[in-house]
Amino acid sequence: MSQPQPKHEHYYDDKQVEPGIPNQKESPKRRQLSQKKRNMISGYLFISPFYLLFAVFGLFPILFSFYLAFFKWDGLGEMTFVGLNNFVIIFNDPLFWKSLYNTIVIGLMGTAPQLLAALLLAFALNSALVKGQSLFRLAIFLPYVTSIVAVAIVFSVIFSNQESGLVNSIIGLFGMDPITWTRSEWGTKIAIATMVFWRWVGYNTIIYLAGMQSIPKDLYEAAKMDGASLRQQIIHITIPMLKPFILFTVFTATIGALQLFAEPQIFQGRGGRPEGISVVLYLYRDAFSSNFFGTASATAIVLFVLIIIISTINMYFTNRIGGSDKVGAK
Amino acid sequence: MYSEKVKQKVAKSSLYGFLITVSLASLFPFYWMFVMATNSNETINQTPPALIPGSELVTNFQNVLGSIPFFRTMLNSLIVSTSITLGVVLLCSLAGFAFAKIPFPGRGILFVLILGTMMIPPQLGLIPTYFIITELGWLSDLKAVIVPGLMHAFGIFWMRQYIASAVPDEIMEAARIDGCSNFRMYWNIIIPTILPAFATLGIIVFMQIWGDYLWPLVVLKDQSMHTIQVALRSLMDDRVKDYGMILSGTFWATVPLIIIFLLFNRMFIKSITDGAVKS
Numbered sequence: 045m046s047q048p049q050p051k052h053e054h055y056y057d058d059k060q061v062e063p064g065i066p067n068q069k070e071s072p073k074r075r076q077l078s079q080k081k082r083n084m085i086s087g088y089l090f091i092s093p094f095y096l097l098f099a100v101f102g103l104f105p106i107l108f109s110f111y112l113a114f115f116k117w118d119g120l121g122e123m124t125f126v127g128l129n130n131f132v133i134i135f136n137d138p139l140f141w142k143s144l145y146n147t148i149v150i151g152l153m154g155t156a157p158q159l160l161a162a163l164l165l166a167f168a169l170n171s172a173l174v175k176g177q178s179l180f181r182l183a184i185f186l187p188y189v190t191s192i193v194a195v196a197i198v199f200s201v202i203f204s205n206q207e208s209g210l211v212n213s214i215i216g217l218f219g220m221d222p223i224t225w226t227r228s229e230w231g232t233k234i235a236i237a238t239m240v241f242w243r244w245v246g247y248n249t250i251i252y253l254a255g256m257q258s259i260p261k262d263l264y265e266a267a268k269m270d271g272a273s274l275r276q277q278i279i280h281i282t283i284p285m286l287k288p289f290i291l292f293t294v295f296t297a298t299i300g301a302l303q304l305f306a307e308p309q310i311f312q313g314r315g316g317r318p319e320g321i322s323v324v325l326y327l328y329r330d331a332f333s334s335n336f337f338g339t340a341s342a343t344a345i346v347l348f349v350l351i352i353i354i355s356t357i358n359m360y361f362t363n364r365i366g367g368s369d370k371v372g373a374k
Numbered sequence: 375m376y377s378e379k380v381k382q383k384v385a386k387s388s389l390y391g392f393l394i395t396v397s398l399a400s401l402f403p404f405y406w407m408f409v410m411a412t413n414s415n416e417t418i419n420q421t422p423p424a425l426i427p428g429s430e431l432v433t434n435f436q437n438v439l440g441s442i443p444f445f446r447t448m449l450n451s452l453i454v455s456t457s458i459t460l461g462v463v464l465l466c467s468l469a470g471f472a473f474a475k476i477p478f479p480g481r482g483i484l485f486v487l488i489l490g491t492m493m494i495p496p497q498l499g500l501i502p503t504y505f506i507i508t509e510l511g512w513l514s515d516l517k518a519v520i521v522p523g524l525m526h527a528f529g530i531f532w533m534r535q536y537i538a539s540a541v542p543d544e545i546m547e548a549a550r551i552d553g554c555s556n557f558r559m560y561w562n563i564i565i566p567t568i569l570p571a572f573a574t575l576g577i578i579v580f581m582q583i584w585g586d587y588l589w590p591l592v593v594l595k596d597q598s599m600h601t602i603q604v605a606l607r608s609l610m611d612d613r614v615k616d617y618g619m620i621l622s623g624t625f626w627a628t629v630p631l632i633i634i635f636l637l638f639n640r641m642f643i644k645s646i647t648d649g650a651v652k653s
Contacts, residue, residue: 086556087478091469094488097525102491105499112501168393182639183397189635191585193603194624197610198403201410201617208421246400254647292650303495306587310607324497331501332592341501348498
């Protein structure tokens with residue numbers, strides 16, 4: 045312990061005797077060359093598992109989806125080339141448009157108020173007045189730990205059609221008639237949007253809170269000295285500084301909303317119903333209940349394009365929130 | 375001066391009022407799940423509905439066991455989530471190490487390609503992947519979920535960022551001079567340094583896989599091979615629904631996660647925010 049240096053020297057000498065470990069007697073030039081080669085081998089080797097898996101379970105299926113979208117296929121018999129007919133079929137199917145409409149409406153209902161509430165909650169939690177912040181944080185975050193399936197089941201029972209259902213009992217107190225939630229156009233959407241809201245609001249609050257805590261305190265101090273009100277501080281400091289966090293949450297919420305599946309499937313039963321069917325549920329039903337794999341693949345491609353378009357639009361508008369960024373700096 | 379104080383008191387109490395209301399709303403479904411899980415279906419179907427715990431805790435859970443292989447499906451979920459988590463953490467750190475510290479031709483492009491795959495929605499390849507699984511004979515085999523699950527682009531991205539910032543190049547140089555091979559460097563130097571990143575990514579992946587539903591639903595057909603999520607859903611199949619039984623299953627499937635979360639909540643919340651913030 046008192047003389048670590050020689051000990052180490054000895055240790056390394058030992059190692060060099062082992063086979064497979066480069067010998068220092070090699071000329072420096074040759075050693076460098078072989079190091080370069082070895083880096084190449086290990087580099088490719090270390091990243092190869094991802095690329096191998098991606099080739100089989102990523103790239104090939106995607107390409108095959110594009111191929112399948114032009115064929116009629118029941119999964120067993122012959123594949124028949126039908127050109128763009130699969131797209132014609134789904135674009136002429138009112139249920140497809142209904143699923144698209146539902147996905148967008150439920151998406152808006154479940155995420156827009158939710159992100160605003162998360163922002164508000166994060167403000168409240170971040171306030172200097174609040175003690176026991178971690179306890180509140182825990183309570184608000186807990187729903188995220190629950191799986192989507194569990195959330196969907198719990199809220200399916202909360203919004204059950206029976207007169208004795210929880211929500212029906214509550215609205216009964218106000219003299220309203222019980223609602224058949226799973227068969228009602230807006231009832232279904234409200235129930236599903238509530239599931240999405242409850243599970244994700246805490247997650248987004250935590251992210252905004254982390255963002256707020258990363259804003260330097262002296263920015264607020266300086267603004268206060270200049271006589272900025274709380275509202276001005278929020279608009280000109282907090283929101284612009286939070287922009288990357290808001291972008292992230294809008295992006296993930298948008299993609300999540302467009303991939304809605306478990307909630308309507310569980311709430312309305314296996315195949316779903318027109319009031320709640322989402323695009324992914326429409327696809328799933330087409331493929332795994334009806335064995336229409338061609339049209340289902342066409343739907344998958346439409347969904348892919350939709351996700352690109354809608355997330356681009358959302359990103360564009362969210363980015364403009366930062367337009368106040370420059371105004372605020374003036 | 376006095377009115378300022380009053381003002382602040384009002385602000386403070388309304389703030390607390392707001393936070394307490396929200397917290398109660400957030401916790402209520404858990405309480406209610408427990409109430410349902412302990413009441414008989416008759417009590418539940420009364421108007422007004424039961425709002426306090428009943429005495430049917432054991433009966434309801436016995437009914438769950440009669441309806442689905444509960445423990446078997448929990449075990450399936452545990453096997454799937456644990457093996458994917460371990461596999462992803464190891465494969466992603468290995469690839470992340472290569473991208474962060476080993477120079478090789480095409481490194482930049484290959485990394486960008488991986489980032490690009492993150493933009494692809496999983497539903498795009500759903501149908502062909504199902505047929506690949508069928509061809510491999512993996513239907514109703516946990517491999518059908520585990521093997522594709524090992525592909526994790528975000529994990530590679532995240533590990534690369536972490537290793538690039540957490541492992542100084544000097545250590546690598548020193549190890550190189552001592553004749554350390556790349557893999558030994560990964561095993562002896564990188565892994566011990568990035569254990570916190572293992573925990574973070576591990577929590578994110580585990581949660582994601584544990585809750586995964588669509589893909590297991592498609593490929594795991596046998597009831598005994600279901601994951602807990604697929605099994606819970608099948609509790610909803612009966613025409614006449616036994617809500618006590620349904621929520622008993624849901625409750626007991628959720629309790630282990632809540633316990634784990636409460637034990638490690640700081641690490642947990644930090645992982646989720648880190649995962650979000652760094653991307």
